Amino acid sequence: MAAPTQGTREFNPEVRGKIRFSDEALQTIEALMKRYPEGKHKSALLPVLHVAQAEADGWLSAEVMDYVAELMKISSIEVFEVASFYSMYNLKPVGKCVLEVCRTSSCWTRGAEDIVDYIGKKLNIREGETTPDGMFTLKTVECLGSCGSAPMLQCGAEYHENLTENRVDALLDRLRTEGKRKSYTDLDFQNTK
Ligand code: FES
Numbered sequence: 682m683a684a685p686t687q688g689t690r691e692f693n694p695e696v697r698g699k700i701r702f703s704d705e706a707l708q709t710i711e712a713l714m715k716r717y718p719e720g721k722h723k724s725a726l727l728p729v730l731h732v733a734q735a736e737a738d739g740w741l742s743a744e745v746m747d748y749v750a751e752l753m754k755i756s757s758i759e760v761f762e763v764a765s766f767y768s769m770y771n772l773k774p775v776g777k778c779v780l781e782v783c784r785t786s787s788c789w790t791r792g793a794e795d796i797v798d799y800i801g802k803k804l805n806i807r808e809g810e811t812t813p814d815g816m817f818t819l820k821t822v823e824c825l826g827s828c829g830s831a832p833m834l835q836c837g838a839e840y841h842e843n844l845t846e847n848r849v850d851a852l853l854d855r856l857r858t859e860g861k862r863k864s865y866t867d868l869d870f871q872n873t874k
Pocket of ligand 1: 783784785786787788789823824825826827828829831833
């Protein structure tokens, strides 16, 4: 399945009446919910929020969360509780490439702090900030399960491991050249159809 793309319709993530996901995203959401038995479809909320985030320029506004709640026939607060708990969901606008640097023990002892500092200096932003061109956001997150290849970061569906300053340079150059938004949905949700 190809990654959902934002449709061509008028779309404003902060105006409820102007939110409508692409047909492909709506089909994906439907298929994700069908994975679960009748009445248990809200178990699909995590992957559905990834689809929603990819559709909505990388972040979940209150209005987008309301829209997701409506699609899933659950309450808005249930959506918000999940979206606000996990670091992979962004509740404010972000750059096309969100650099999520792991800061937990293995990565920390192997130089995560230096990597965060290096990226921050190179992009002239601090943690939580976005570059003025809207290309990069710098975040720190908890363990991403790749402790044996510390230090590492995630950007969309990609893991970048055993980071050094040279590898960071190459990564930022590549991402800038590609100029594309990176989403968790770049990793196919297999068997959703
Ligand atoms: S400590 Fe960084 S991936 Fe586990």
